[in-house]
Amino acid sequence: MTDATGPVRIALVGCGAVSTHYYAPALQELQRAGEVVLAAVFDPDMDSAERLAAQFPAVVVADSFGALQAAAFELAVVASPPTLHASQSIQLLRAGRAVLCEKPMATTLVDAKAMVEVAAALRIPLAVGMVRRFFPAAEFIRDAIALGVLGELSSFNLAEGSADFGWPVTSPGYFQRQQAGGGVLMDIGVHVFDLLTWWLGEPAALEYADDAMGGIEANCLVSCTYASGLQGKIRLSRDAPLANQFTLRGSRGWLRWSANVADAVEIGLQGSQHLLEATLRRTGPAGMSLRLAAPAYNFEQSFVSQLRNVARAVRGRETLRVPASDALAAIRQLEHCYDHRSLLALDWLGDAEIVHARQLQQAMK
Amino acid sequence: MSETVAILGANGFIGRRLVEYLHLSDLAQVRPVVRRPNALAGLAVFDLDCRIADALDTGALELALAGCDVLVHCVAGDAKTIVGAIGPAYAAAQRAGVRRLVYLSSGSVHGQAPTLGTDEATPLRDDQPIAYNNAKVRAERQLRKLRETGDVELVILRPGIVTGPRSYWVESFVSALVAGTAALVDGGQGICNSLYVDNLAHGVHLAMHVREADGHAFLLGDTETVRWADFYRPIADALGFDLAGLPTAVFRPQRTRMLDRIELLQQHKVLGPALARIPKRVRRIAYAALVSSAQDSQQGSPWTHPDWSAGEPSVPEVTLEMELLGRCGYKLPHAKAQTLLGYEPIVGFEEGMRRTLGWLRFAGFPVITLPTT
Numbered sequence: 001m002t003d004a005t006g007p008v009r010i011a012l013v014g015c016g017a018v019s020t021h022y023y024a025p026a027l028q029e030l031q032r033a034g035e036v037v038l039a040a041v042f043d044p045d046m047d048s049a050e051r052l053a054a055q056f057p058a059v060v061v062a063d064s065f066g067a068l069q070a071a072a073f074e075l076a077v078v079a080s081p082p083t084l085h086a087s088q089s090i091q092l093l094r095a096g097r098a099v100l101c102e103k104p105m106a107t108t109l110v111d112a113k114a115m116v117e118v119a120a121a122l123r124i125p126l127a128v129g130m131v132r133r134f135f136p137a138a139e140f141i142r143d144a145i146a147l148g149v150l151g152e153l154s155s156f157n158l159a160e161g162s163a164d165f166g167w168p169v170t171s172p173g174y175f176q177r178q179q180a181g182g183g184v185l186m187d188i189g190v191h192v193f194d195l196l197t198w199w200l201g202e203p204a205a206l207e208y209a210d211d212a213m214g215g216i217e218a219n220c221l222v223s224c225t226y227a228s229g230l231q232g233k234i235r236l237s238r239d240a241p242l243a244n245q246f247t248l249r250g251s252r253g254w255l256r257w258s259a260n261v262a263d264a265v266e267i268g269l270q271g272s273q274h275l276l277e278a279t280l281r282r283t284g285p286a287g288m289s290l291r292l293a294a295p296a297y298n299f300e301q302s303f304v305s306q307l308r309n310v311a312r313a314v315r316g317r318e319t320l321r322v323p324a325s326d327a328l329a330a331i332r333q334l335e336h337c338y339d340h341r342s343l344l345a346l347d348w349l350g351d352a353e354i355v356h357a358r359q360l361q362q363a364m365k
Numbered sequence: 366m367s368e369t370v371a372i373l374g375a376n377g378f379i380g381r382r383l384v385e386y387l388h389l390s391d392l393a394q395v396r397p398v399v400r401r402p403n404a405l406a407g408l409a410v411f412d413l414d415c416r417i418a419d420a421l422d423t424g425a426l427e428l429a430l431a432g433c434d435v436l437v438h439c440v441a442g443d444a445k446t447i448v449g450a451i452g453p454a455y456a457a458a459q460r461a462g463v464r465r466l467v468y469l470s471s472g473s474v475h476g477q478a479p480t481l482g483t484d485e486a487t488p489l490r491d492d493q494p495i496a497y498n499n500a501k502v503r504a505e506r507q508l509r510k511l512r513e514t515g516d517v518e519l520v521i522l523r524p525g526i527v528t529g530p531r532s533y534w535v536e537s538f539v540s541a542l543v544a545g546t547a548a549l550v551d552g553g554q555g556i557c558n559s560l561y562v563d564n565l566a567h568g569v570h571l572a573m574h575v576r577e578a579d580g581h582a583f584l585l586g587d588t589e590t591v592r593w594a595d596f597y598r599p600i601a602d603a604l605g606f607d608l609a610g611l612p613t614a615v616f617r618p619q620r621t622r623m624l625d626r627i628e629l630l631q632q633h634k635v636l637g638p639a640l641a642r643i644p645k646r647v648r649r650i651a652y653a654a655l656v657s658s659a660q661d662s663q664q665g666s667p668w669t670h671p672d673w674s675a676g677e678p679s680v681p682e683v684t685l686e687m688e689l690l691g692r693c694g695y696k697l698p699h700a701k702a703q704t705l706l707g708y709e710p711i712v713g714f715e716e717g718m719r720r721t722l723g724w725l726r727f728a729g730f731p732v733i734t735l736p737t738t
Contacts, residue, residue, distance in 0.1 A: 159729055165406030172402045172417060175409035183409065214412035239407035240728035347723020348530040350563070353389035
């Protein structure tokens with residue numbers, strides 16, 4: 001079966017785009033390092049599972065989720081459609097397997113809480129794939145906020161989206177409400193909520209609007225108000241060329257981060273004619289010179305770090321950096337938004353179209 | 366609402382608005398058809414029966430069109446795709462029992478600067494200097510030939526410069542403004558044969574139903590005669606730019622002709638595939654060398670001060686297409702559409718521009734002011 005001192009044996013549940021493009025190369029890297037071994041894979045599309053398994057030696061390709069559980073592994077990566085995350089994770093936890101669940105951990109808060117409760121009761125690690133928390137830039141921003149580098153925070157603006165949706169989706173199911181649970185808010189918004197909560201705590205109030213008219217949202221706008229008075233706007237899109245930037249303003253200056261750039265930030269000081277464009281490096285012992293400091297992890301390396309953290313937590317060598325209980329806040333905010341949605345201003349529609357659009361959105365509630 | 370309408374190329378600028386317009390106006394059961402699953406990202410805001418089918422794959426198209434009454438063909442692409450996407454669509458429509466195919470051709474089958482008096486009866490030529498025009502002419506001819514022996518009725522629409530949310534003509538001008546490369550041909554005095562996208566959608570809806578339209582081609586346009594400056598000015602104003610301050614664009618025939626020739630070469634039956642066999646990297650380097658403007662590659666001395674050493678601003682260049690469009694002196698008529706289809710534009714130019722600017726703001730472009738309603 002499993003060797004508690006050797007590489008952590010992993011099963012991959014779901015062999016779609018995220019597994020193919022992110023988990024497979026991360027697993028190969030960690031397998032080379034002797035940290036993990038990919039032991040089994042499952043996807044209802046057997047061709048996808050076979051293709052992924054072919055990149056690794058001696059991987060069991062299970063023909064059902066039940067058959068997968070018969071394989072010998074300690075940690076399951078659940079990367080199936082979001083509406084399956086909760087049920088599959090809970091089954092795996094009850095079978096004694098640790099779980100790294102892709103984001104969003106669940107499509108409802110009830111399901112997310114159930115996952116956390118099962119993991120806690122059984123004392124089995126349950127992590128959530130909030131890879132952005134592993135970005136050096138995200139850690140740097142958290143530190144800058146905590147130290148008050150920007151002074152009293154006044155506002156933030158986050159815009160993320162492009163005109164062409166580039167994610168290599170393999171099935172139309174990705175865009176169906178029954179499978180996906182939601183659109184751009186469920187997909188990207190959950191990352192944003194998680195990071196903002198990690199950096200700033202939970203907002204006191206959220207206002208939300210999107211363009212879902214019976215389907216899933218391609219665009220949304222979230223207005224956040226914090227107890228401190230800090231105000232923020234989050235604009236996400238799957239079809240508009242947005243700035244792909246997060247800008248946080250405070251009394252002493254501002255900080256800007258390009259979404260998904262793991263290792264760089266820009267900082268400006270209040271009243272200064274110059275700004276700092278910074279590439280992050282990893283500091284070692286105190287006093288280490290810049291010349292000796294290694295480059296900070298990039299996006300791909302951060303992804304590897306996330307998987308390594310969970311594998312090491314399974315062995316008891318590290319604590320989970322994003323335990324599922326930490327990810328509940330993002331799901332709570334997600335659910336609040338969907339429950340209180342209104343129609344975005346779609347200025348190009350005719351009057352009768354807008355009336356119908358509102359009816360279609362209303363019918364979703 | 367009774368008929369089921371398949372929109373082939375539903376994720377494009379026109380297809381997207383057609384889906385919205387027909388669905389939100391309760392005019393038809395809409396079935397978007399796209400080539401790849403990720404092209405559904407924007408369309409998925411609606412709960413529609415979306416299908417995946419390559420426009421070049423007759424079998425996949427036939428499945429996607431099963432049960433549809435009308436096919437609206439608005440596949441965009443290069444010249445090869447424009448022509449290649451005709452035969453499979455008509456054959457699939459025939460097999461699926463589709464009643465009518467509405468094809469979105471282009472007013473540019475008459476050239477970018479048509480001569481006075483041009484209308485639907487004017488003979489078409491496929492030896493024009495712009496590959497797109499020739500491809501649209503060939504596509505129309507192919508469809509007419511298929512209609513001679515096929516059962517699927519055919520209506521061809523020839524829209525002018527289609528404007529509105531997501532329009533290439535809007536986005537490219539905004540991008541040029543922001544990048545500092547915007548320029549006007551002939552001071553913007555040429556006629557822009559504008560057609561607000563909702564007017565086109567309205568025309569499509571009429572073309573789906575009017576029985577007498579079968580076998581006909583129709584030019585479509587806005588009511589107003591719009592000059593390029595009229596079209597550009599509200600956009601520039603909304604973004605805080607002064608249209609009058611834009612430089613005059615320069616057309617360099619020799620260089621542009623070379624690029625046009627390459628484009629035509631790529632369509633050649635024998636030379637096209639041969640060109641494709643040249644390693645992509647080599648092609649890219651050669652192409653970049655041709656299209657790139659002469660940039661100052663000198664590194665300069667460390668003493669060179671940027672405040673006064675930026676050099677002369679480069680003169681914006683335009684393509685042959687834009688040069689011809691910018692000097693167009695004729696508004697294409699839509700009298701035939703008025704008579705036979707009962708077409709009258711449903712959105713005026715000003716209102717269309719107001720909606721377009723609203724979309725620009727929605728899409729994150731740096732809109733400063735919007736006109737009041």
